[in-house]
Amino acid sequence: MGEKMKNAPVYFTIAQVRHNPVLQLGYYAPDIQERMRKAGYPDFKKGTAMAFSFSLRPHIDNGSMQQNPAVEPVERLMFFSADSTRGFVVEQNALSFHTTDYDTFETFADEFMRGVSIVHECVTLALTVRIGLRYLDAVVPPNEEEGLPSYLAPGVLGISNRLPADVLVSHSIAETHIQTSECAVLARTIIQAGQLGFPMDLQPIGVKIADHFQKIDGVHAIIDTDASIERQQAFDMGSIREQLEKLRRGVGLAFDATVMPLAVVAWNN
Numbered sequence: 699m700g701e702k703m704k705n706a707p708v709y710f711t712i713a714q715v716r717h718n719p720v721l722q723l724g725y726y727a728p729d730i731q732e733r734m735r736k737a738g739y740p741d742f743k744k745g746t747a748m749a750f751s752f753s754l755r756p757h758i759d760n761g762s763m764q765q766n767p768a769v770e771p772v773e774r775l776m777f778f779s780a781d782s783t784r785g786f787v788v789e790q791n792a793l794s795f796h797t798t799d800y801d802t803f804e805t806f807a808d809e810f811m812r813g814v815s816i817v818h819e820c821v822t823l824a825l826t827v828r829i830g831l832r833y834l835d836a837v838v839p840p841n842e843e844e845g846l847p848s849y850l851a852p853g854v855l856g857i858s859n860r861l862p863a864d865v866l867v868s869h870s871i872a873e874t875h876i877q878t879s880e881c882a883v884l885a886r887t888i889i890q891a892g893q894l895g896f897p898m899d900l901q902p903i904g905v906k907i908a909d910h911f912q913k914i915d916g917v918h919a920i921i922d923t924d925a926s927i928e929r930q931q932a933f934d935m936g937s938i939r940e941q942l943e944k945l946r947r948g949v950g951l952a953f954d955a956t957v958m959p960l961a962v963v964a965w966n967n
Contacts (some may be wrong), residue, residue, distance in 0.1 A: 739777035
């Protein structure tokens with residue numbers, strides 16, 4: 699778990715803890731900002747995200763209850779490293795740490811816990827309700843599309859290799875939901891042509907992709923592995939770290955089932 703590949707395919711990693719709401723987040727912003735600045739995140743931005751909330755209201759015609767969605771602004775505090783490769787996003791009910799300069803799980807988890815500690819010291823969190831860990835890996839064999847079967851398991855390749863040569867395939871998505879004894883894992887493999895990007899439901903803020911990943915422009919695959927544990931419990935730093943390690947094992951289980959041995963050899967050389 700702690701060994702780093704020489705040519706690791708991971709280009710984005712995010713960890714998140716969802717916790718009890720802190721409605722007066724703006725009140726704590728100066729204290730959080732000062733501590734984040736000293737921790738190596740001097741680039742501070744304040745923003746607003748839009749969130750849906752639902753309320754039950756009686757239907758005029760038949761008296762039944764119906765859900766009426768409403769869009770509400772949610773305050774967001776964002777802290778980035780000077781080189782824009784690491785960042786924390788603090789919201790009323792969640793704290794996320796994301797990076798495009800992944801080293802090892804241990805160093806990533808240590809930095810995430812450092813940010814959690816800073817926020818907890820400022821606002822005194824009471825509960826956690828969900829812990830998540832998500833990796834994006836870029837798969838680009840030397841011979842591009844022809845090499846994908848050598849790098850990816852047959853089950854995630856789709857049907858493109860069985861179609862006639864004159865049939866154009868814009869993209870292929872394989873998705874598997876996994877439930878281990880420790881966590882839930884959503885494993886996706888996206889095969890597409892063009893520049894490397896991000897899945898539709900994940901649009902990172904403020905961090906830049908490493909130069910060698912920005913140069914990808916052709917047929918490639920994205921391995922998107924999202925592990926989570928949903929459980930309400932009292933806030934505890936040790937428990938959060940233990941759950942992160944469980945999530946990492948879940949991610950590793952799905953990743954190992956997705957890639958072929960030749961890919962691992964290539965990434966290690």
